[in-house]
Amino acid sequence: MIGKAEIDHLAGRLGRENIYTEKEDLLVLGYDSTPEMHHLPDVVVYPRSQDDVVFAVDFCRQEGLPIVPRGSGTGLSGGSAPVQGGMVVCMTRMNRVLEIDEENLTATVEPGVITLDLFNAVAAKGLFYPPDPGSQTISTIGGNVAENAGGLRGLKYGVTRNYVMGISGVLADGTSIQAGNKCVKDVAGYALRDIFIGSEGTLGIMTQVTVRLINPPKAKRTFLAHFQDIRTAGQAVSKIIASRIIPSTLEIMDRTTINCVEDYKGIGLPRYMAALLLIEVDGHPAVVAEEADGVRKVLESIRADAIHEAKDAAEADRLAAARRTALSAVARVSPTTILEDATVPRSCLSETFAEIERLKAKYNVRVATFGHAGDGNLHPTAVTDERNRDEIRRVHDFFSELYEKVLALGGTVSGEHGIGLAKRDYLQRQIGPGGVGVMKRIKVAFDPAGIMNPCKMFPDEAGGAGGGNAEKGGSHA
Amino acid sequence: MPETAALGNFAPEDAPSYESILQCMRCGFCLAVCPTYSLTNRERSSPRGRAALARAVAERKLEFTRAVKEEAFYCLDCRACSTACPSGVKVGPIMEFCRSQSHVFHPLPPAAGLLRTFILRKMLPSAELMETSMLPMRLYQRLGLQRAMRNLGVNRLLPALLSKMEGILPALERPLRQVLPRQIPARGTKRGRVGFFLGCAMSLTFPEVSRQTARVLAQQGFDVVTPREVKCCGAPHLAEGDRRTARELAAMNLDLFSGLGVDWIVTDCAGCGCALKEYEEILDGRIEHGRLEAFRRKVRDVSELLAEAGLRTEGFKPFPSSVTYHEPCHLAHGQGVSAQPRHLIRQIPGVEYREMKEANWCCGMAGSFALKELEASRRILDRKLANVRATGAEFLVTANPGCHLQLAWGVRQARMKQPVLHIMELLGRVIPE
Numbered sequence: 001m002i003g004k005a006e007i008d009h010l011a012g013r014l015g016r017e018n019i020y021t022e023k024e025d026l027l028v029l030g031y032d033s034t035p036e037m038h039h040l041p042d043v044v045v046y047p048r049s050q051d052d053v054v055f056a057v058d059f060c061r062q063e064g065l066p067i068v069p070r071g072s073g074t075g076l077s078g079g080s081a082p083v084q085g086g087m088v089v090c091m092t093r094m095n096r097v098l099e100i101d102e103e104n105l106t107a108t109v110e111p112g113v114i115t116l117d118l119f120n121a122v123a124a125k126g127l128f129y130p131p132d133p134g135s136q137t138i139s140t141i142g143g144n145v146a147e148n149a150g151g152l153r154g155l156k157y158g159v160t161r162n163y164v165m166g167i168s169g170v171l172a173d174g175t176s177i178q179a180g181n182k183c184v185k186d187v188a189g190y191a192l193r194d195i196f197i198g199s200e201g202t203l204g205i206m207t208q209v210t211v212r213l214i215n216p217p218k219a220k221r222t223f224l225a226h227f228q229d230i231r232t233a234g235q236a237v238s239k240i241i242a243s244r245i246i247p248s249t250l251e252i253m254d255r256t257t258i259n260c261v262e263d264y265k266g267i268g269l270p271r272y273m274a275a276l277l278l279i280e281v282d283g284h285p286a287v288v289a290e291e292a293d294g295v296r297k298v299l300e301s302i303r304a305d306a307i308h309e310a311k312d313a314a315e316a317d318r319l320a321a322a323r324r325t326a327l328s329a330v331a332r333v334s335p336t337t338i339l340e341d342a343t344v345p346r347s348c349l350s351e352t353f354a355e356i357e358r359l360k361a362k363y364n365v366r367v368a369t370f371g372h373a374g375d376g377n378l379h380p381t382a383v384t385d386e387r388n389r390d391e392i393r394r395v396h397d398f399f400s401e402l403y404e405k406v407l408a409l410g411g412t413v414s415g416e417h418g419i420g421l422a423k424r425d426y427l428q429r430q431i432g433p434g435g436v437g438v439m440k441r442i443k444v445a446f447d448p449a450g451i452m453n454p455c456k457m458f459p460d461e462a463g464g465a466g467g468g469n470a471e472k473g474g475s476h477a
Numbered sequence: 478m479p480e481t482a483a484l485g486n487f488a489p490e491d492a493p494s495y496e497s498i499l500q501c502m503r504c505g506f507c508l509a510v511c512p513t514y515s516l517t518n519r520e521r522s523s524p525r526g527r528a529a530l531a532r533a534v535a536e537r538k539l540e541f542t543r544a545v546k547e548e549a550f551y552c553l554d555c556r557a558c559s560t561a562c563p564s565g566v567k568v569g570p571i572m573e574f575c576r577s578q579s580h581v582f583h584p585l586p587p588a589a590g591l592l593r594t595f596i597l598r599k600m601l602p603s604a605e606l607m608e609t610s611m612l613p614m615r616l617y618q619r620l621g622l623q624r625a626m627r628n629l630g631v632n633r634l635l636p637a638l639l640s641k642m643e644g645i646l647p648a649l650e651r652p653l654r655q656v657l658p659r660q661i662p663a664r665g666t667k668r669g670r671v672g673f674f675l676g677c678a679m680s681l682t683f684p685e686v687s688r689q690t691a692r693v694l695a696q697q698g699f700d701v702v703t704p705r706e707v708k709c710c711g712a713p714h715l716a717e718g719d720r721r722t723a724r725e726l727a728a729m730n731l732d733l734f735s736g737l738g739v740d741w742i743v744t745d746c747a748g749c750g751c752a753l754k755e756y757e758e759i760l761d762g763r764i765e766h767g768r769l770e771a772f773r774r775k776v777r778d779v780s781e782l783l784a785e786a787g788l789r790t791e792g793f794k795p796f797p798s799s800v801t802y803h804e805p806c807h808l809a810h811g812q813g814v815s816a817q818p819r820h821l822i823r824q825i826p827g828v829e830y831r832e833m834k835e836a837n838w839c840c841g842m843a844g845s846f847a848l849k850e851l852e853a854s855r856r857i858l859d860r861k862l863a864n865v866r867a868t869g870a871e872f873l874v875t876a877n878p879g880c881h882l883q884l885a886w887g888v889r890q891a892r893m894k895q896p897v898l899h900i901m902e903l904l905g906r907v908i909p910e
Contacts, residue, residue, distance in 0.1 A: 024544040025519070027533050028526040033504045046518070073520070074505040092518055114509070137509040331564035335499040386499075 071143030077420030111142025130157035148198035150416030155374035166210035217282035234350030250374030343415030377415035507558035524558035556810030576718030653684035689905030747877035751811035784817035795827035805877035842883035
């Protein structure tokens with residue numbers, strides 16, 4: 001706990017308006033978008049500069065307080081929940097775009113810049129920042145880098161990691177470091193930058209990020225294909241990739257999702273279809289024309305039950321509507337929505353869908369599946385009610401068994417959401433004690449005192465969902 | 478909902494339902510569209526934060542503290558978060574319940590409480606009292622005092638609040654309710670019979686606009702029935718947390734309009750329309766559901782009805798000007814009526830329609846917010862005016878009296894040239910005589 005004298009000390013440096021200690025603020029800054037995870041920080045600060053961050057980190061080290069970095073709180077693995085209390089450091093007020101360098105095709109920003117704002121700022125100069133996580137209208141670049149966020153364009157354009165060139169940050173001992181730069185090639189020493197990406201706030205706090213920019217595509221073609229058998233949809237994905245076509249979007253929705261969309265918006269999707277694929281190819285007009293032909297040929301050769309191609313932008317919007325509406329349609333079915341992140345080699349899609357159907361029946365749970373088929377990155381989404389403890393237990397058992405299958409297929413427990421609190425046990429299963437051991441030694445090298453975002457990623461740390469300042473939801477019922 | 482057992486630390490009467498709060502999955506999509514979060518960058522002043530505070534009260538993790546009350550009233554109730562929310566949470570209405578709770582836990586000081594009770598329980602429910610109360614202002618304008626004040630710049634010496642109150646009112650005419658004929662027959666081929674819900678703000682501050690609404694409806698082939706016994710729709714009461722009076726008014730309007738034998742119940746005020754469409758929820762469990770549903774099915778904003786019926790454009794005079802449109806929150810977010818007004822504007826011959834950036838972002842009026850939170854309201858308005866200015870459009874069109882007052886005041890203050898028109902005024906200028 002920290003007292004008034006300490007708060008005054010912080011306020012003297014950071015400004016009273018950048019520190020919150022009232023219960024009403026603490027209650028709303030200890031969660032992200034992960035269900036059932038809610039903890040209370042002791043204090044929340046909003047640094048305005050690198051110096052402010054150094055000051056906050058020094059303060060926490062001296063006071064022995066845990067320090068938890070946070071962006072907009074849209075994470076899906078509990079990464080920014082302050083499990084042991086301490087100080088939450090919100091980066092959203094460090095939100096300046098510092099530079100767009102058109103000669104080197106880079107942008108340098110503070111970590112609190114909103115993803116879509118960066119996209120728009122560079123688009124105004126005719127450039128393109130591709131990573132587009134689902135929360136891009138409010139997620140921060142710092143959060144995207146910390147979680148190595150993906151998005152719909154991942155298949156063709158890659159994820160956040162593929163665009164980060166340089167990171168400035170502050171380590172737990174107060175040291176400022178710079179990792180990476182604007183150079184296209186850089187092999188000087190260990191790739192510290194790459195260790196920072198996806199480190200979930202456990203190694204330090206980012207204060208500046210330099211990202212790579214590319215040319216935007218000049219043309220785009222959009223298809224929507226219907227399938228009565230989900231295995232055919234899986235084959236379509238494999239065949240498109242095998243024909244050496246990399247679409248910018250290759251998204252799938254299963255029958256449960258289709259029916260949720262119809263219940264909500266009634267846009268005329270056939271309810272008896274087992275799957276829909278939304279396919280977009282983009283790039284140079286000549287290449288796009290060739291790839292669009294290729295996509296159509298694949299869809300015809302495997303006998304998709306219907307193939308729609310958009311004639312113009314408005315129709316492309318209509319075709320994409322179903323996928324765009326998927327989350328909304330599924331989320332409003334019930335109070336609690338558990339959005340998971342199972343990812344397999346894309347040749348294993350059909351098998352994964354079959355397993356999902358088998359496990360839905362076995363555990364008697366409602367799960368709608370949609371996601372980035374081209375990446376093999378699926379979002380099986382359980383619609384449930386956290387007050388129904390029996391159902392919640394069955395949902396967790398469902399996912400646990402599904403992840404066994406995913407790992408058996410050579411998949412991963414997280415394609416884009418991160419480990420955080422939610423998947424600590426799964427990480428161990430995937431990479432084994434050897435891998436976890438190395439990761440822990442890396443963690444100790446950066447943060448010997450263990451004050452940076454404690455209890456995240458590794459299963460046998462103290463605390464967890466039930467420890468510390470737990471504020472678990474659902475206790476009302 | 479009827480009163481049930483107390484929910485957590487809420488008072489038993491008029492508490493939000495636990496389901497409505499629990500539906501929030503904290504994805505944060507609402508933060509991007511919330512004007513007060515944009516101003517403060519403070520989570521508790523965001524829809525997600527407000528829902529979490531309500532949940533903490535419901536789960537007995539927090540008393541209904543003064544800060545909860547403050548956030549409930551600092552919310553603009555603009556409903557932009559309802560549009561953005563994937564899971565269907567309606568934080569605006571949840572905050573309306575919290576405002577009602579505020580009066581239990583943090584009552585106003587006696588004098589202010591009496592004034593509030595007088596305004597909400599006596600004045601607003603009575604059209605006659607409202608009209609009488611406006612007389613001194615009309616006199617002040619009629620005698621040229623307002624012009625004198627403005628010319629001398631005296632009004633600028635007033636405290637900011639009084640200056641805004643004085644400056645925001647348009648030239649007042651005789652209230653329309655007293656003079657609009659009870660029945661206006663349809664012209665041309667008749668397409669139906671509408672009950673015109675003439676709202677207080679329209680009748681008192683924009684009588685000429687609503688006169689045009691009735692004229693346009695008749696020209697478009699609708700018999701227009703305007704009952705003088707109409708009561709306030711109850712929106713101000715929901716906004717100020719007096720749900721009991723809101724229910725009384727709703728029940729009276731429901732009786733009145735259900736008995737008119739009309740095909741539709743139409744209003745040209747987005748705030749009224751939104752409230753009328755919520756009677757079903759407000760009176761749920763208190764009035765037979767079939768009657769509520771039948772009423773709800775008939776309510777239309779005037780743009781919604783005209784777009785649905787199809788605008789008859791024969792004989793329209795050209796309006797060769799550029800026009801931009803500001804979406805009233807209670808139309809776009811409260812009722813989901815967004816494409817229809819634009820569709821009508823585009824059908825007017827000669828109009829060059831120019832979409833503004835953030836057309837569905839609040840203008841900062843938000844009921845009494847514009848007078849209670851002068852500085853915040855001003856900043857929200859400035860953002861809106863910058864977007865209007867960027868279009869270079871010659872006319873600024875909207876569809877709600879609150880927005881109309883705020884935008885007209887803002888345009889005047891910023892010395893911008895765009896006249897502000899209600900969409901029915903615009904149509905009134907182009908339909909044949």
